[in-house]
Amino acid sequence: MKKLNIVLAILWGFALIGQQTPADKQSEPITIEGAVAHLGNGKVIENSLIMFVDGKITFVGDAKMKIARIGKVINAKGKHVYPGFIAPGKSLGLVEVNAVRASDDQDEIGDIIPHIRSLIAYNAESQVVESMRPNGVLLSQITPQGGRISGTSSIVQFDAWNWEDAAVKVDDGIHLNWPNTFRRGRWWMGEPRGYQPNKNYQKDVDEVKSFMGNSVAYGKTIAKESNQPFEAMQGLFDGTQKLYIYAHGQREIMDAVTSAKDAGVKHVVLVGGYHAHKVTDFLKENDIPVLVRFTHTLPFFEDDDYDFTFKLPKILVDAGLLVGLQNSDASNFQTRNLPFYAGQVVAQGLDRETALQLISSNNAKILGIDANYGSLEVGKSATLFISEGDALDMRTNQLSKAYIDGRDLSLETHQTELWKRYMGKFEGK
Template structure:
C-alpha cells in the first residue's frame, strides 16, 4: 500500500478517534452495593437474590440478600439489579488488543517483531491503552485481556491488563506472565483457502523441533550458572525454570502437543499451557497428568479435516472438561481484535453443545484466570478479589440478552459508550427512532 493511501486512512480515522475518545474512570471513592440481582460467581455457583458489595476496588461482600441482615446504610451507593444478572468480568487470553489499530497502516501495527527467537520482546511496551477497538469489547463484558505478541518461533512475552486505563503501566494486572512458543507443525497444507491443495508432511519438522530443544537446553544451562557475559535472550527465559512464568505452547495437532510437552518437561520447564489445542482431547490424559491447561482455539469455526465431526469445534470444550483438563477460550485468528467482543458467545456455543451454563461461564472467567495465574485477584465474584464485574439485563452468554447496564473495573464504574453507540444514537435521533 502506498504512503499516500496510508496517510489518507489516518486522516479518515482521526475525526472518529478524536470525537469518541473515552476518559478512564476515576478511582472508586464511594462504597457500592449491588442488590437483588442473580449473581453468577464464575466458580459454578449462583446466588439468586444476591448482595455484592465493594469498597476501594475490592469485593467485601458476596451473600444471599435473603439470608443476611443487611445494613444498606453501610454502603454509600446502592444499585438495584432486580431481574438482572451480575457476572465477573470476562477475560480474553492470547489477544492482540491494543497492539494493532488499523491493519492497513503499518505504523499502527506492533504485534510482531523481526527475528525468530524473541523471548525478550515484551508486548506490554507496545500496548496502546486507548485503542478504539478496546472500547468496543467492554459493552459485552470483556474487561481483562492477555496482550500477546505474534510471529516467529518464540514470539515474545505477554502481559495481562484491565481494559480501562491511561497507559500500559496503569493497565497492568500481571506483567510478563509467560513466553509464547509456536511449535512447528508436523504437516503443511498446500494451495490457498479458496483453492486448497494437498496435505504434505513437514520434512523439516525434526530439525525445527531440535532447534527448540537446543535453545531451551542452552537457556536452562544459562539459568543454572553465573555467565561471564550477560545474554538478554536467555535471561528473559529464567522464569520458565523457576516457575514464575508460563510457557504458552501454541499447538493444535496431537503430535505437536505430545512432542512439545515432552520437550518442555525434559528441559525442566515448570508451567505449561497449550494454546489452540484443537486435537488436545486426544492427549487429555497427558495434559491432565501434568496439570496442563488448554486455551482452546476459536469455537466458531469449521472442522480442520474432512473426516471430522462437523460439530467438533463446538464440542471440544466439553470433551476436555469431561476428561479433567482445565479449559479456557481464546479467539485468535482472522479479525481477532474486533471479534473479541464475541468471546461470551463462544462460551454460549459451548453451553449449547454439552456444558451447562455455569461451566461455560467458567471458560472465560475462573478457568482462564487460573490458567493465566491471576485467579487470586480476579475471575470470580469472591470477597477479597478485584471488583471487576458487570450487570447485564439478561444472560450474558446469549447475544440476544447480553445488554450491560453497568460495568466496573477494580471498583471504578467505566463508560460503556463507544464511537459505534454514538453513531447509532445520532442516526436514531435523525430518523426519530426509539
C-alpha cells in the same frame, strides 16, 4: 511525504475519537441488591447482595440476610451480575488497523524473540479495546504474534490512560508456536494441494530444544556478555512465568509438552489443542490446562464431525481438564463476542455456569490472576458488571453497569455512538 501525511492524519483521527476517559477511583461504597449473581465459580445466588469498598468485594451473599446496606445502593432486581470476562492470547491494543502499518505492533522482526515485550506497545486508548467493555470483556492477555517464539505477554485491564496503569500482571508468559508435522502444499511451486508431511519437522523441533537448552545453561553460568533472548527465558525455569505452547496435532502436543518439561519449564499451557481430546490422559498426568482456540470455525479435516469445533471445549471439560476459551481465530474486534462463544458451548450440552467459568475463573487460573479476578468472592477485585439478562446470549447481553477495581466505567464507545446516530436517522429523528 504525501503517504506520510495520510498516515499521520489517520493516526490523528484515532487520537480524536479514542477511548473514553478512565473512570475515577471508587469514592464511596457500592451495594448491588436483588440481581441473580453468577459467581464465576459454578455457584449462583438467585437474590444476591454484593458490596464493595475501595475496589474490593467485601460481601457476597443472599439479599434476605439481615445485614446493613452501605453506600450507594443499586436495585438490580431482575438483572444479572457477573465477574468481568477475561480474553487470553489476544493482540488487543497492539494493532488498530491492519492496513496501516504504523498502527500495527503485534509482530516484530525475528523468529525467536522471547525478549520482545508486548506491554510497552500496548495502546490503552485503542478504539478496539474500548469496544470490549459493553459486552463484559474487561481484561485481556496482550500477546505478540508471529515467529517461532513470538515474545512475552502481559495482562491488562481495560480502563487506563497508558500501559503502566493498565498492567495487571507484567510479563506473565512466553508464547511458542510449535512446529507442525504437516503443512499445506505450495501449489504455486508445483506441490500437491492439501496437507502433506513436513520434512523439516524434526529439524525445527531440534532448533527449539537447542534454544531452550542453551537458555538453561545460560541461567546456570555467569555470562561474560548479556544475551537478552536467553535472559527472557529464565522465568520459565524458576516458575515465575508460563510457557504458552500453540499446538494442535497429537504428536505435536506430546512432543511440545515433553520437550518443555525435559528442559525444566515449570508451567506449561496448551493453546489450541485441536486434537487434545486424543491425549487427555497425557495432559492430566502433566497438569496441562488448555486454552481452546477454534470454537467458531469449520473443522480442520473432512472426516471430522461438522460440529466438532463447537463440541471440543465440552469434550475436554468432561475429560477433567482445566479449560478456558481463547478463540484466537477471531479478529480483535470479534473478541467482544467471547461470552457468545461460551454460550455456544452451552448449546452443545455444557452446564451454563461451567461454560461461564471458561471465560472467567478458569481463564483467571490459567493466566495466574485468580487471586484477584475471575469470580465474585470476598477479598477479590470488584471487577464485575450488571447485565439486563443472560450475558452468554447476544440477545440479552445488555450491560447497564460495569466496574473495574470498583471504578464505574463508561460503556460508551465509538461503535455505540454510531449506533445511536444511525438509529436516530432511520427512525426519522
